[in-house]
Amino acid sequence: MKPIDLRSDTVTQPTPAMREAMARAEVGDDVFGDDPTVNRLQEACAERFGMEAGLFFPSGTQSNCAALMAHCQRGEEVIVGQDAHTYHYEAGGMAVLGSIQPQPLTNRPDGTLDLAQVEAAVKPDDAHFAITKLLALENTIGGKVISRAYMAEALALAKRRALATHLDGARIFNASVKLGMPVKELCAGFDTVSVCLSKGLGTPAGTVLVGRKDVVARARRIRKMLGGTMRQVGILAAAGLYALEHNVERLAEDHANAERLAKGLAQMGLNVDPVQTNMVFAAVPAESVASLKRHLEENGIKALAGPRLRLVTHLDVDRAAIDRAVAVFGAFFQKAHAAH
Ligand SMILES: Cc1ncc(COP(=O)(O)O)c(C=O)c1O
Numbered sequence: 001m002k003p004i005d006l007r008s009d010t011v012t013q014p015t016p017a018m019r020e021a022m023a024r025a026e027v028g029d030d031v032f033g034d035d036p037t038v039n040r041l042q043e044a045c046a047e048r049f050g051m052e053a054g055l056f057f058p059s060g061t062q063s064n065c066a067a068l069m070a071h072c073q074r075g076e077e078v079i080v081g082q083d084a085h086t087y088h089y090e091a092g093g094m095a096v097l098g099s100i101q102p103q104p105l106t107n108r109p110d111g112t113l114d115l116a117q118v119e120a121a122v123k124p125d126d127a128h129f130a131i132t133k134l135l136a137l138e139n140t141i142g143g144k145v146i147s148r149a150y151m152a153e154a155l156a157l158a159k160r161r162a163l164a165t166h167l168d169g170a171r172i173f174n175a176s177v178k179l180g181m182p183v184k185e186l187c188a189g190f191d192t193v194s195v196c197l198s199k200g201l202g203t204p205a206g207t208v209l210v211g212r213k214d215v216v217a218r219a220r221r222i223r224k225m226l227g228g229t230m231r232q233v234g235i236l237a238a239a240g241l242y243a244l245e246h247n248v249e250r251l252a253e254d255h256a257n258a259e260r261l262a263k264g265l266a267q268m269g270l271n272v273d274p275v276q277t278n279m280v281f282a283a284v285p286a287e288s289v290a291s292l293k294r295h296l297e298e299n300g301i302k303a304l305a306g307p308r309l310r311l312v313t314h315l316d317v318d319r320a321a322i323d324r325a326v327a328v329f330g331a332f333f334q335k336a337h338a339a340h
Contacts, residue, residue, distance in 0.1 A: 004321045005302040009171075009254070009278060009314035012202040018242045025238035029231050030056070031224075037234030041241050045208040048244070049193060050184035053216035055209045055223065056237055060085070060170045062228045063194040063207040063219075065093040068134065070218035071164045071191070074099035076133040078166075079121050081107040084138045085168055097226070101130040111141035112150050115157055122161045132161075138168040139186075143258075143279025143312075145175045148186055155189040164215075165189070170196040170207075174277040177251040191215055200251050200278060201243035202315040206236045247315065254278040257313040257322045264326030268333040280311040292332055299328040 005011045014022070028034040042054035057063035064086045068078055078094065080087045082104045086094065094100040103121050105113050123129035135158045139146040151167075158165045167190045169175075169183075176183045187193045192211030197203040209219055223229050230236075255277050262275045265282050273281040284292055286307050293305045304310050313322070 001300055003300045003302050004317055004325050006311040006313070006317065006325065007302050007304050009199045009312050011302075012315045014202065014204050014239060015315075017246075018202070018239050021238045021242040022235050025234045027232035027234035030233050031229050031231060035232065035234040035237070037241070038237040041237040041244075042208060044241060044244060045195060046210050048183060049187055049195070049210045051187075051193070051210040052213040053211065055216050055219055056233065056240075057194075057207045057209060057223060058205055058228050058230065058236075060168070060194055060196045060198075060207040061090050061093065062223070062226055063196075063209045064090060064166075064168055065097060066219040066222040066226060066228070067166050067192045067194055067209055067211070067215070068094045068100055068136065069098040069222045070215045071134045071166060072098060072100045073133075075101070075130055077101040077103050077123065077130040078134040078136050079103045079105060079113075079118055079132065079163070080136045081105060081111075081113055081138065081141070083107040083111070083142060084136060085170065086136050086138070086166075103130075103132065107141065111138075111144040111146055113137070113154075115153060118154070119157060119161070122163065132163065134164045134166060136166045136168065138170070139175045140171045140178075140277050140279075143171075143174075143275070143277050143281070145178050145276050148179070148181060151186070152189070164191045166191065167193045169193045171199055171277065173248050174200055174251050174255070177249065178255060178277050192219075197240040197243050200254060200314060201240075201247045203239035203243050204236065206240050208240065250315075251278070253318075254313040254315070257317060257319060258311075260319065261311060261313065261322050261326060264322075265329060268330055270333065278313045280309075280313075282309045282311075283307065284309050288332075295332045296328065299331075301325055301328050 025037045046054035122132045197206040262272045262280045266272045271283040
């Protein structure tokens with residue numbers, strides 16, 4: 001039987017229809033700016049987000065890094081969450097490549113930063129300090145949706161303190177679908193937003209940075225410096241255009257499947273976090289982790305099993321696959337329960 005891969009929403013295979021769109025893509029040399037499909041994708045994203053410009057990147061990591069470098073000069077600082085991808089999971093790129101100082105703050109359980117702490121972290125104009133330049137947020141973060149009301153408050157603070165703003169919107173469409181709010185409204189006021197196409201939207205690669213024209217123009221030069229400017233990349237952009245058209249609204253199915261999976265696990269007595277989008281987190285007793293890993297492997301379930309189990313739903317797991325996964329977990333936990 002085909003394995004059920006719940007490690008991440010990045011594991012999806014392009015569908016035959018997406019591959020068809022890619023095969024048919026009209027392409028050109030994007031270093032010269034004349035790949036029509038890339039240009040269409042950039043314009044479509046900018047338009048959808050109500051932003052001035054868009055720029056296609058090979059990955060979310062590079063898009064975030066280029067955006068931070070476009071906002072901050074050497075020796076300037078970004079206020080960012082400890083759990084943010086830009087801070088925690090990008091190999092320190094902002095510091096290594098951009099000489100940007102991160103000022104990390106603890107994320108609260110709902111994923112937000114305490115805005116009083118953000119305010120207090122803005123450094124005064126004093127030669128001792130780095131120059132605080134940017135506030136970087138993430139939505140969704142750890143599968144949690146950050147509300148528009150919170151983001152509006154954060155944006156107002158940034159404006160008051162003359163900070164630029166960047167949103168890592170790798171999964172912004174999950175937030176948008178969950179809230180029933182168009183991304184244009186959800187992201188209004190950010191200077192830049194990094195939007196991944198290769199997560200819930202199911203493309204093989206690609207992220208579009210949308211935002212202010214001047215910042216995106218700087219990011220274009222940085223993308224070149226980072227080696228991320230590609231040639232006939234309309235083949236990948238075509239997958240992005242296809243995904244924007246076909247794979248956004250259906251994210252609601254992933255959310256429903258995550259909810260179903262969480263319910264199944266909770267019924268086995270596991271402590272499961274409330275589900276908001278497509279990620280399920282559950283506590284696994286430390287003594288069960290190794291045997292659970294083995295059991296899942298033997299039964300065709302791929303998962304990042306640890307004391308904090310993370311399961312992610314996506315395009316390639318349907319409701320039947322979720323039910324099969326629940327049964328596999330059930331067999332393990334019932335056995336474990338019987339042994340005690
Ligand atoms: C929130 C978030 N931002 C950025 C990225 C980076 O994307 P990529 O893997 O395309 O570099 C990821 C990847 O998982 C992510 O989860």
